[in-house]
Structure formats: structure tokens, C-alpha cells
Amino acid sequence: MTILDAKPGIIQKCQICNSKNIYEILDLGHSGLCDSLLTKKDINSPEKSYPLKLLRCKKCHLLQLNFVVDNKEVFHLDYPYKSGITKTLKDLLHSTSRYCVNNFKFSHKPLVIDIGSNDGTLLEGFKKHDFKVLGVEPTNIAKLANKKGIKTIQKYFDKSTENYIKKNFKKAEIITGTNIFAHINKLNTLMKGVKNLLDSKNGIFVTESHYAVNILDEMQFDSIYHEHLRFYLLKPIILLLKKYGFKVIDAVKIPNYAGSIRVTATLNKNIKPKPSVLKILNEEKRRGFYNSKKYDQYGRKVEKIKKDLNRMLWKMKLKNKRIVGVGCPGRSITLLAYCNITNQLIDYIAEQNSSLKLNMFTPTTHIKVIDEKYMIKKQPDYALVLSWHYGKNVMNNLKKKGFKGKFIMPLPKPRIVN
Ligand SMILES: [Zn+2]
Structure with a gap:
């Protein structure tokens, strides 16, 4: 059987083998589209979000989302990733x-x-x-x-x-x-x-x-x-x-x-x-x-990370520490939304000045993205490394540029790095 083009909406069958033997392994709640950042006007308006669950096909072992958003909405003309x-x-x-x-x-x-x-x-x-x-x-x-x-x-x-x-x-x-x-x-x-x-x-x-x-x-x-x-x-x-x-x-x-x-x-x-x-x-x-x-264990492990990270940040916040995010890759949107890390916890997200996301806000969590020069000037206490997958590079670069605070690595296990 050939593969069918996936239609926008809820997935009923495996996207490549057509088996109905698919089941949920992880529920990340609802989230906005990660490369559709919001303007100041948008964050005061109703906001679209979509279900975000991970399914697994028992027949061909493909992992897949439970919901397809139309490519035209996801990869819109002003898609900000270079x-x-x-x-x-x-x-x-x-x-x-x-x-x-x-x-x-x-x-x-x-x-x-x-x-x-x-x-x-x-x-x-x-x-x-x-x-x-x-x-x-x-x-x-x-x-x-x-x-x-x-x-x-x-x-x-x-x-x-x-x-x-x-x-x-x-x-x-x-x-x-x-x-x-x-x-x-x-x-x-x-x-x-x-x-x-x-x-x-x-x-x-x-x-x-x-x-x-x-x-x-x-x-x-x-x-x-x-x-x-x-x-x-x-x-x-x-x-x-x-x-x-x-x-x-x-x-x-x-x-x-x-x-x-x-x-x-x-x-x-x-x-x-x-x-x-x-x-x-x-x-x-x-x-x-x-x-x-x-x-089987994956979902529970992910939930534990959510609790640990959120608790760690709130502890800092209650001690009046200033926390900012660094880097705003697509993946940061899921992490922030799922772990409830909103603009209450994070003052802003610092990005290099060539980023197309500057002065926009993250969907769901509404954190403003600003030029990292501001962060170097203000020297917040902690930097949550949202592009943790390039963590070493990110940290070295920021240190070279003069950041003196501590880093928080969210994954694979939330931890503070000096
Ligand atoms: Zn399959």
C-alpha cells in the first residue's frame, strides 16, 4: 500500500504504514507553533494552539504526532529560521x-x-x-x-x-x-x-x-x-x-x-x-x-523533568534572582510551554542580533526575545540555556562576550553549571 499524504487534523492511522495500531506515549499538552512568534499586539489577542502528543506505531515503529497542522501554516512566508x-x-x-x-x-x-x-x-x-x-x-x-x-x-x-x-x-x-x-x-x-x-x-x-x-x-x-x-x-x-x-x-x-x-x-x-x-x-x-x-517509562520521566525544572526556577525567583533565557530555537517553545516557564519566571530571551526573532514574543508563554547585548549589559543571575543541544558553544560564547552569571541546563536533567 502506498503512503497517503497526511491531511491536517487528528491522525487516525500510522503516517507511513497505515496501521491503526498506534498509541500515545507522551502528552505535551497544547502549544502554539514554534516558528510563529507573536507581536505585542498578538499577545493581547486570542491565540491559537494545537494538541501535541507523541504516538508510536506498533507495526513499523514510527514515532509521530497525533495532530497535523497544515504545512502552509507552519512554514509561513515569514518563517524566521535561518x-x-x-x-x-x-x-x-x-x-x-x-x-x-x-x-x-x-x-x-x-x-x-x-x-x-x-x-x-x-x-x-x-x-x-x-x-x-x-x-x-x-x-x-x-x-x-x-x-x-x-x-x-x-x-x-x-x-x-x-x-x-x-x-x-x-x-x-x-x-x-x-x-x-x-x-x-x-x-x-x-x-x-x-x-x-x-x-x-x-x-x-x-x-x-x-x-x-x-x-x-x-x-x-x-x-x-x-x-x-x-x-x-x-x-x-x-x-x-x-x-x-x-x-x-x-x-x-x-x-x-x-x-x-x-x-x-x-x-x-x-x-x-x-x-x-x-x-x-x-x-x-x-x-x-x-x-x-x-x-512505557518515557512519559513519566518527562513529567519529572517538568516538575524539577519548574521547581528549580521558582526557588531562584523567590530569592529574587533574575533569570533569562538564552537562544530561541524552535524546540525552546515546547520546553517553555510544557514546563510552564512563562514571562513570570523568565525576564526575556537573549538572541544574537542577526536573529529574525528579535522583539517578538514566544507563543503560549509570551516571553520577549531581545538582543543579547542587553543581557551582557544587565548581567542577570542565571541564564537558562534553551539551545542546550549546543550548550558548550553557547556558554563559551557568552562568557567570551562578558556574561558573568550562572547557566542552567534544562535537559537531559535540569542542573546548574558554573
Ligand atoms: Zn506504522
């Missing part, structure tokens, strides 16, 4: 091109297409290796990419975009997509499009997805938000690709977004998979990730 915002992330995104060039052979000036290409940072890596690059990005971030000279089509990746590319470009030898298996609700449209645009003999399709093992092992429940419809082990990715005639030939664990898996697939049945594929599958099985027991 992938090239930090040097760390830039380096990680350039690792995709290094990986491709080091592991596979290509013709002269081959075409690479990146789906969901954001500001073109990933493609810049390929350009250095003399690839012809093409991005597809629906939000206004596409304009930034085009300005930088990374050719980008500002559209959703749908049938008409596919036809346009087919008409105007040669077949791609590489198609990349970071987080597309999580982001795109129309998986069927995506996979058919990739299949039609990829060179069937030498082409590779490289995807990077947040790895479900890390989400469980490291209590990364904050990465559960409406942009991420699905969380993958390797096994369901193989199933998804197989349905469209793709064979997985390599799988590598990478550090991006605090633990992702890079999976490479081809339409050429003669290429042999690398040993890493079987190795990772065996590891998932041995560690019990195909077994319900593994997931």
Missing part, C-alpha cells in the same frame, strides 16, 4: 557535501537539488565542490539564498514544482533533504517527485532526520513540535524508501540537531549497502527500540 545563523550549524550542514564527495562518484558538474533548502547554507557546501545547485524553499528565506547566488525556487515541493524542474534542469545526481521526512505532510508527493527527478543509475537521495534513539536516550522531548510530524528509527526510514523503489545503501549517525541519522538511498538495485545499515538495525533491535517496553 540555517546559516551559527558557525556550528553551518559546519554541520557543509558536512553533507563532504560526505557525498568522499563516498560517491559523480560526473562533471552534476546537479544537486536540496528540498527545503532554507537560506542555501547546505548547497553552498556543494557549490565549493563544483556542483550545479538548486534549492526549493517555500518561505521568504528563499530570497536570501538567491541573493547569495544559490539558485532557489520559492515554492513548496509539489507536482508543479517537480514538473518545472523536470522541464528546465537535467536529472539530479544528488537530492538532499534535511528534516524533510519530519517536516513535509505530503510524503507521497515528496517521494514521487524525488523518484522522478533523480538519475536512476548514479543518483543518490540523501536525507537527514532527527534520530528517535537520541530523542529517547537524551530526553529530547523539546524537539517534539508541530514542524516535526514524525521521528525515525532507521527501520521505518527503510520501509518508507522501499515503498518507492529506493534501496538504502548507507546510514550514518551525525551530530546535527543533537543527534540525527543520515540515510543514503538509490534507485539502482545493483549497488550494495554498506555494513553500517545492518549494524545500526541490529543495534536498534538489541537496545529494545522495537519493543513497547522501551517507551
